[in-house]
Amino acid sequence: MKRLKHLSIKRKMTAVIMLTSSAALLLACAAFVAYDLLAFRRVMTQELQVLAQVVGNRSTASLAFDDPGSAGEALAALAARRSILMACIYDKAGRPFACYTRPDARGLEVPPAPVGEGPRIEGGRLHVAQRILLDGTEIGTLRIESDLSDLRARAVRYAGIVGLVLLISSLTAFLVSERLQRPVSGPILALAETASRVSAGRDYALRAEKQGEDEVGLLIDAFNEMLGQVQLRDEALLRAKEGAEAAAVEARRLAEATSVANLQLAREVAERRRAEEALRESEQRFRQLAENIDAVFWMLEADSGSLIYVSPAYERVWGRSLRSLHEQPMRFFETLHREDQGRVTEAAERLAEGVFDEEYRILRPDGSQRWVRTRAFPVRRIDGSVYRIAGITQDVTDRKKAEETIRHRAYHDELTGLPNRLLFAERFAQIVEHLRRSDETIALLFLDLDRFKTINDTLGHALGDRLLKAVAERLRLSLRGGDTVARFGGDEFIVLATGIEGGHDAAHLSEKILQLMRPPYRLGVHELRITTSVGIAVYPDDGTEIETLIKNADTALYRAKERGRNCFQLYSPAMNARALEQLALENDLRRALEQMEFTLHYQPEVDLRSGRIVGAEALVRWQRPGREPLLPQQFIPLAEDVGLIGALGEWVLRTACDQSRQWNAAGLPLRVAVNLSPREFEHKDVTRGIARALAQAGLDPAGLELELTESTVMRDAESAVRTLRDLKAMGVQIAIDDFGTGHSSLSYLKRFPVDALKIDQAFVRDLATDPEDAAIVKAVISLAHSLEIQVIAEGVETEQQLEFLRAAGCDVVQGFLLGPPAPPEAIADLVRNRTN
């Protein structure tokens, strides 16, 4: 305080203003920070309580069936929350049942079971307890302890922010007070200065300038009054002395003044003319600029807000006349888009300071709307005060539209206009955030069109795309308010349904969607029917993360497809077990080839006329370590799926060719038959691969018969004809397998260079009992013979069947009656025995 006394008035006032404002600010900051930290602590506690409820609920079965292991797994999931130090489940008697402690918090003692229910903070930690109920009875308790490091970090951050705010505001207060105290201290300082000038110059004609009617003003009046009194007396003294000198001086001064004034006048006239010229030129430049740019240039009076100038571009942008604007300037606000009016009016209040930069929509008289951007800047006098506002308004409609398009594209599927994965994930996050505190569930429906690929392949992509659009439209119509449908890619769609009460509800919705999708789609001349399969996962039972839900819904979808398509399937955890089994099979299959787990067995083919074994069909077996051997139909489709069929087929072909050559060398002229899968047959290098295998084994091509199923060659009959001709040209024998099960066209059969038909065992099995099958077999044999094609009957098991086939003129037979598939040595023995 003592030091304050020696400061000038100006400094004193600055100090007072700064101290007051800093104190008020500090108090406000402290109150806000305290309130926020308390609220944050409440949220932390609530979150922990919800977590405890979820974990408690998950652990009911573990407690009921006395399985601490699974309870431990439920607790271990808490590791995702870094702040959780310890979580422990206690049984009804209060003994620890399962515990989790944060890895770095080892050595933490397991505290006794909690007594009270409420959360509390103790020893810098947050404790939450949750009773675990089953059928209304308490079967245990859960206790979770969390550290408060988040809270502390927040407090430290706030301290920093408050310090910074104080610093900045003190600086501002200092600068403001410098200016604000001027009206108070200014007159006092002026008075002091006048007083010192009077005493220094003895000039009693000086007066202090009065700047206000406040107390300082009164003081100045009194001071001036006093000076007046002194001056009156002083003047009386001087008047006598000056009287004589005055007349002479006056005459001289008048003469001087007249000549100076004449000179001055001439100079001023010239200067003024130059200034007017410059002004006119500048005005013209400005007009040319303002009237030829696209943007609207305008200028306002800062105080009254009245329009001074608006460039003609206004008429083009607004579609209204300049005159109407000048006549009724306030109606300008009526041209604003209703939603933007509030914002623009609010921003316009600061226009007088020259601060304005807004983008908003305007309505034109023809009803169209355009986006404009208006920026304003102040025009200042030399002393810095604002007296005019100038501004530029540009039409930015095109840019806005482009931005809108870009935003829409980023979040939507281009073809169907549905939300894409990105937007879907955002919606999901929003909904889950919204649901966090309620126990409502949501369902994720994964939809896949059945056999869409066929439509794409046969009718073309353009039609496929139109179908997808139509499907998307139906899906969109089938949804209720809060639901979202997105295209997930290809022919997959995904629906997020809210307000679902468990799987039953989700199933009901799926049935509704399936029904809606069933009616045929009319696309131009085409009428397409396509069914849909749906897999359902329910949040939070089947997962809380979007990835998990999608994965599980996909698993369920897969199951629905297996069940015959056109249906829906709810996810169940057991499906994962099945999926794992499938995965294990896949993994084993990948290894199987390296580990040489495949073997070839051969089934003899017997010529009916001579009774001799003329060939053997190679059949691959997979001996999975520690399991039953698997038949081709159990793993070949899988091998095709995982892309192993190429390598496996090559191995079979090589091994079979090698075997045939070995038999030949041993004096057993056996032709070996190898099955070609569709994937292998359609491979572009199929001919070259077979030629190589034959060359490597040193086998005459006539010693190899390739078996292709009817459906394989009919998939693309035209290109099949070409491939078969190439193979035939090499000298390889060709047989059509499983004949009668597919849909061969006779016209193609004539064009295929085929050596043999193999009648499917389904027809052979019931030969004796089913007259229809018998008739078919007879017809096939006579048809084949008329085309000079051999007939091989598969699956011959009884003498009756053999007799029938012999009577019908069948050429070759194969089946258990003549010999089951067997290792190559056994076949060699069989041939020798028959010959003997």
Added chain:
Amino acid sequence: VAESNLAAEHAAALPEYRLKAAFLCQFFHFVRWPETSPQQHLATSRIGILGEDPFDEVFKPVEGTLIEGRPLEVRRFHNLKGMEPCHILFISASEDAHLAEVLTALRGSSTLTVSEAAQFTRIGGIVRFYPKGDRIGLEINAGAAERAGLKLSAKLLDLAKVVADEERKAAPRR
């Protein structure tokens, strides 16, 4: 209340069958029977015991207490002939010789079958108790439960060993 009375003592201190009895009662909370099943029309939560009863008097103090809103009832059957619908049927070791016959008779009856026999879940039984260290483990054939129309809680499946039928083979994909 019933199960908590039974499980009042710590697991290790209980004779094996007191704990198994408690487990049987617990199943009511984690299994849902189909709406149309005869079990849903029962006025009681009914546990059946087929064959020789190894539980002795264990159920005595809790019979009549409410489980899932219905009083607990325990019925004992000497053979298949006198069987009545039960929610849960415990098949005693005395019946191990003709388990297949019992399971065939129960097919389509939406009964949660429980046994201690080694192959029980492999031949179509739903739940098997098996020794797991010094505790009792659960083995569940989820496929069998599904066929019986029973909905098992995921929580139950989480802690059980889930197995498949023996005759199931790896089916080709697609």
